[in-house]
Amino acid sequence: MLAARLSSRRAASSLGANSTRAFTSTSPIMEQFDVTVVGGGPGGYVAAIKASQMGLKTACVEMRGSLGGTCLNVGCIPSKALLQSSHHFHDAKEHFADHGINIGDISMDLDKMQDAKSKSVDGLTGGIEYLFKKYGVEYYKGKGSLKGPNSVSVVKNEDGATEEIDTKNILIATGSEVTPLPPVPVDNDGQKIVDSTGALEIKKIPGKMAVIGGGVIGLEMGSVWSRLGAEVTVIEFLDKICPSMDQELTKKFQTTLKKQGFKFKLKTKVTKSEVEADGVVLTTEPSKGGDEKTEKYDIVLVATGRRPYTEGLGLEELGIQTDKLGRIEVDEHFRTAVPSIYAIGDCIDGPMLAHKAEEEGIAAVEIMAGFAGHVNYDAIPGVIYTYPEVASVGKTEEELKEAGIAYNKGNFPFSANSRARANGSSEGFVKVLAEKDTDRILGAHIIGPNAGEMISEAVIAIEYGASSEDLARTCHAHPTLSEAFKEACMDTYDKPIHF
Numbered sequence: 001m002l003a004a005r006l007s008s009r010r011a012a013s014s015l016g017a018n019s020t021r022a023f024t025s026t027s028p029i030m031e032q033f034d035v036t037v038v039g040g041g042p043g044g045y046v047a048a049i050k051a052s053q054m055g056l057k058t059a060c061v062e063m064r065g066s067l068g069g070t071c072l073n074v075g076c077i078p079s080k081a082l083l084q085s086s087h088h089f090h091d092a093k094e095h096f097a098d099h100g101i102n103i104g105d106i107s108m109d110l111d112k113m114q115d116a117k118s119k120s121v122d123g124l125t126g127g128i129e130y131l132f133k134k135y136g137v138e139y140y141k142g143k144g145s146l147k148g149p150n151s152v153s154v155v156k157n158e159d160g161a162t163e164e165i166d167t168k169n170i171l172i173a174t175g176s177e178v179t180p181l182p183p184v185p186v187d188n189d190g191q192k193i194v195d196s197t198g199a200l201e202i203k204k205i206p207g208k209m210a211v212i213g214g215g216v217i218g219l220e221m222g223s224v225w226s227r228l229g230a231e232v233t234v235i236e237f238l239d240k241i242c243p244s245m246d247q248e249l250t251k252k253f254q255t256t257l258k259k260q261g262f263k264f265k266l267k268t269k270v271t272k273s274e275v276e277a278d279g280v281v282l283t284t285e286p287s288k289g290g291d292e293k294t295e296k297y298d299i300v301l302v303a304t305g306r307r308p309y310t311e312g313l314g315l316e317e318l319g320i321q322t323d324k325l326g327r328i329e330v331d332e333h334f335r336t337a338v339p340s341i342y343a344i345g346d347c348i349d350g351p352m353l354a355h356k357a358e359e360e361g362i363a364a365v366e367i368m369a370g371f372a373g374h375v376n377y378d379a380i381p382g383v384i385y386t387y388p389e390v391a392s393v394g395k396t397e398e399e400l401k402e403a404g405i406a407y408n409k410g411n412f413p414f415s416a417n418s419r420a421r422a423n424g425s426s427e428g429f430v431k432v433l434a435e436k437d438t439d440r441i442l443g444a445h446i447i448g449p450n451a452g453e454m455i456s457e458a459v460i461a462i463e464y465g466a467s468s469e470d471l472a473r474t475c476h477a478h479p480t481l482s483e484a485f486k487e488a489c490m491d492t493y494d495k496p497i498h499f
């Protein structure tokens with residue numbers, strides 16, 4: 001499968017300039033573009049660059065005023081910038097002394113931290129604009145809507161004028177937005193009830209912060225402000241945080257966050273919020289109903305999820321269906337009910353992740369060009385960038401049990417990994433799940449330092465159908481954290497050495 005895909009990619013990238021002519025000459029209509037991408041987030045901009053690299057005449061319509069979508073502007077990148085800065089602060093305050101580094105009193109300059117974040121965002125979004133120029137993608141700044149199977153209308157940001165684009169294919173990559181929580185209306189400017197975008201712009205370190213929703217975004221943003229001194233309480237409707245994760249990992253993760261000072265109110269729902277001059281009073285009750293409680297917080301972060309964003313696109317007029325969660329319905333080739341219109345990323349089914357959107361973007365334009373674009377949904381990693389990090393790929397133990405698949409399990413703690421010990425950061429473990437009969441790796445789950453980088457090894461293993469023995473017999477550099485992955489694989493098919 002992989003070899004077939006590689007050869008199709010090689011063929012696609014060797015098409016060169018003539019491919020545009022070959023591609024458009026089959027069409028009876030003279031289109032202005034071969035592909036018009038609506039949305040310049042990671043799904044859209046990656047698809048646009050790839051399409052242009054393949055020789056397709058490509059346009060990308062983005063209304064935000066900068067490229068990179070949620071990810072670069074108000075998502076992955078700014079949140080990771082704040083996580084990194086707050087981690088440095090926390091490390092300096094709590095852990096440098098363990099290494100003999102005495103720095104006395106330290107303080108946090110919030111404006112400078114926000115400047116550093118903005119600098120990363122500006123550099124990266126500007127970088128995408130440079131790449132568009134480099135690869136010849138036509139960038140339309142404005143809101144796009146679908147006027148027909150081969151027509152996109154753009155209302156330009158600059159002057160409100162409308163421009164029509166004729167195009168052979170359309171790729172919808174309009175992403176997602178925060179799902180509102182009616183009892184707790186967000187007002188980012190007010191800095192009392194914020195969503196993830198507002199949580200990236202907090203101007204003063206809160207004393208008490210409530211995070212509604214125990215998912216990835218809430219826990220990452222909660223970590224930032226907790227490290228800077230806020231007392232963070234996570235209020236979660238369910239009985240656990242990150243419910244779709246491997247449960248062994250979830251339990252360890254919650255214990256770790258508790259040790260860091262997080263408070264958890266599980267099986268709890270928020271029914272009311274009242275904004276006062278100096279904070280927000282939240283009313284909660286047990287998820288199943290029961291006695292109400294009230295508590296006051298300086299700031300409340302609503303992080304209960306995101307929903308597809310397709311407003312004003314004109315889907316209904318073209319007969320393009322959405323499901324009950326508002327996701328655009330597509331077939332396995334990312335095609336909507338209109339054959340020339342495709343959709344990818346957060347606005348369709350699947351995990352709302354930047355790298356999933358990117359993979360789909362590449363596959364969709366390869367398919368448009370007549371090649372075998374494909375995404376392996378079993379090999380999409382998920383990472384939570386807290387400290388320690390949490391990273392997963394493939395099946396969880398609960399999923400294997402439910403599917404009745406017999407498996408072997410290996411586990412290796414970072415406390416037995418020499419590099420983690422030398423670094424003074426050895427919390428967590430690596431867990432590997434492999435099919436009992438074949439030893440093929442089906443899932444890997446890591447909580448520990450650098451888990452987000454280490455998970456790539458498991459992704460490659462799953463992509464190539466490797467066995468745990470394959471990985472266990474692969475030489476890993478010493479001393480590295482990734483030796484913990486090797487040893488977890490040894491434990492899966494036999495025994496680890498260092499534990």
Ligand SMILES: Cc1cc2nc3c(=O)[nH]c(=O)nc-3n(C[C@H](O)[C@H](O)[C@H](O)COP(=O)(O)OP(=O)(O)OC[C@H]3O[C@@H](n4cnc5c(N)ncnc54)[C@H](O)[C@@H]3O)c2cc1C
Binds near residue numbers: 144
């Ligand atoms: C705080 C936060 C942290 C996150 N961290 C991570 C992370 O660490 N790793 C990860 O993988 N994912 C993360 N995500 C999720 C990630 O940002 C999304 O999954 C990803 O951005 C989806 O990409 P996309 O291209 O589908 O859509 P988006 O990035 O949402 O981009 C869609 C773009 O389309 C534009 N648009 C919409 N409609 C129109 C229209 N009609 N005309 C023109 N333009 C339009 C929008 O302005 C937007 O810029 C995070 C999200 C948030 C909110």
